[in-house]
Amino acid sequence: MTRPANRALTPDGLTPTPSSGERFALYVQPHIPLLFATAYSLTRSSTDAEDLVQDTLLRAFRAIDRFDGRYPKAWLLTILRNTNINRGQKKKPYLFDDPNDPAADSIEETTPEDIIVDPVFETAVQQALDDLPIPFRAVVDLVDVNGLSYMEAADLLNIPVGTVMSRLHRGRSRIRLRLAPETIEQRRRGADEG
Known part of the structure; x- marks a missing residue:
């Protein structure tokens, strides 16, 4: 051998x-x-x-x-x-697309598919995620954006799984409020007026 x-x-x-x-x-x-x-x-x-x-x-x-x-x-x-x-990496400000861009024009009747691919909606989603407090944003990013399990996120963040679950719930709720149809429509109107 x-x-x-x-x-x-x-x-x-x-x-x-x-x-x-x-x-x-x-x-x-x-x-x-x-x-x-x-x-x-x-x-x-x-x-x-x-x-x-x-x-x-x-x-x-x-x-x-x-x-x-x-x-x-x-x-x-x-x-x-x-x-x-x-590395001392500080979060840099994220530059969004120009809200005066003609692609951001409002469409009277929108389908769910139109909403998802709408640049105003995409900007609103990114802004809602960026505006979350860091503990909520970290969990939402790891679980919803990067697909980690609750256990993997808990291990990575060195917090209990229950804390991951509650932060995820609260983070999703805050994003949902920010993405309410009225809020998106206000953003769209603001883009049209600017």
Whole structure:
């Protein structure tokens, strides 16, 4: 019985442990799109998001041998969050489309599909999310935007699952109020008048 070169054996002594590169490919690479989406939501800049993801991937690669293989999404997002904090990244103001843009004109009879693709609605959704208090916004972003489970979000934010659930409920309620039809119509009229 010969061992593969340069490969340690697992505690059972029978199978080789995966190399750092193999572990990185297994645990990290599938989540790179999620890392970029989350980084972009934090930075609002594709260049800054790319830099943040690159720093995160470097830190993940350096720590991959210490990673136990459980909850890779939460592990990576924790590294991303800490990297962002360490970089001193401040949230930059988000520049919305010009409200005087002719594409923002109101349509008398709208279908649900028209509402979803309406630039005024898209702007209102982004503004409603941005205006949430940070604890609510973090949970809504992780669960609703990035698709994490309640447990993964709780692990990442270091809070109980019940707190994730209540913050998610409150955050969604606040967004729902901000997106009431009357509020959207007021925004549309404001865009038409400006």
